[in-house]
Amino acid sequence: MNEDTTQHMLQQAKQWVYEAGDLIKEMMERPYEINTKKDRKDLVTEVDKATEQFLLDRIRNVYPHHQVMGEEGVGEKVESLDGTVWIIDPIDGTMNFVHQGRFFAISVGIYVDGVGEIGLIYDVMNDDLYEARRGGGAYKNGKALNRLDQTKAIDDALVGLNNVWATPNRRLKEEAIHDLVRHVKGTRSYGSAALEFAFIAEGIIDAYVTMRLAPWDVAAGMILVDEVGGKTSRVDGEPLDLLRENTVLCANQAIHDDVLRYIVPK
Ligand code: IPD
Ligand code: CA
Ligand code: CA
Ligand code: CA
Numbered sequence: 001m002n003e004d005t006t007q008h009m010l011q012q013a014k015q016w017v018y019e020a021g022d023l024i025k026e027m028m029e030r031p032y033e034i035n036t037k038k039d040r041k042d043l044v045t046e047v048d049k050a051t052e053q054f055l056l057d058r059i060r061n062v063y064p065h066h067q068v069m070g071e072e073g074v075g076e077k078v079e080s081l082d083g084t085v086w087i088i089d090p091i092d093g094t095m096n097f098v099h100q101g102r103f104f105a106i107s108v109g110i111y112v113d114g115v116g117e118i119g120l121i122y123d124v125m126n127d128d129l130y131e132a133r134r135g136g137g138a139y140k141n142g143k144a145l146n147r148l149d150q151t152k153a154i155d156d157a158l159v160g161l162n163n164v165w166a167t168p169n170r171r172l173k174e175e176a177i178h179d180l181v182r183h184v185k186g187t188r189s190y191g192s193a194a195l196e197f198a199f200i201a202e203g204i205i206d207a208y209v210t211m212r213l214a215p216w217d218v219a220a221g222m223i224l225v226d227e228v229g230g231k232t233s234r235v236d237g238e239p240l241d242l243l244r245e246n247t248v249l250c251a252n253q254a255i256h257d258d259v260l261r262y263i264v265p266k
Pocket of ligand 3: 071089091216217
């Protein structure tokens with residue numbers, strides 16, 4: 001894709017994401033339907049679905065030949081990354097959305113033949129838009145993000161973890177995680193994978209480890225983090241497959257392999 005096309009698509013996607021944010025805020029003003037998916041902790045609301053539909057309609061209208069993969073399944077089932085694919089999480093952090101009314105984000109990644117070209121993560125209630133274009137750097141609200149500090153050491157790192165680490169895990173050695181937690185400077189848990197990626201890009205946390213994320217949780221964040229000197233892999237060090245769920249370690253490149261040594265699977 002040439003630079004003008006990418007630039008144009010980025011501007012358009014940004015406008016749609018801002019509009020989708022307005023839709024969410026508007027819908028939050030009145031009661032909305034909340035349902036569960038696979039269990040009582042897996043929430044979905046009519047706002048998630050309406051936001052995905054809103055984005056799908058706009059994309060379809062202007063780019064009828066692009067594929068759209070979204071968490072709530074309003075687009076088609078995407079089985080190949082050939083061509084241009086929009087990978088969308090309409091609300092990342094639905095639990096936060098429902099319980100707290102904040103700390104959630106809209107995440108949009110645009111891939112061309114499997115290569116990440118554009119990443120947008122919008123923290124709706126803080127009105128913070130993170131954006132990246134492959135080779136064009138990463139920005140927060142239009143201001144360029146610095147490249148990550150490559151002298152960062154693991155004992156000075158803040159690491160994003162989630163509740164998987166507090167419960168027995170069939171895939172990881174608990175002692176290894178205890179060791180990691182002892183070694184790093186602190187841990188954080190934000191409840192939105194997309195925001196954890198954005199915070200790594202911003203340099204306010206240094207790594208994020210989790211055992212299962214879907215493509216829409218990571219698609220935009222990977223592009224953002226890549227642009228500032230971060231690295232995303234599975235916990236076995238291999239690249240992610242954006243057509244299925246993956247384990248994920250995203251980190252400042254300076255500490256990626258050090259963290260990896262702690263979390264090698266059982
Ligand atoms: C979830 C959030 C959460 C992560 C879960 C995701 P959702 O996404 O990103 O932080 O721990 O694994 O499924 O369902 O709120 O879009
Ligand atoms: Ca969900
Ligand atoms: Ca998500
Ligand atoms: Ca979601």
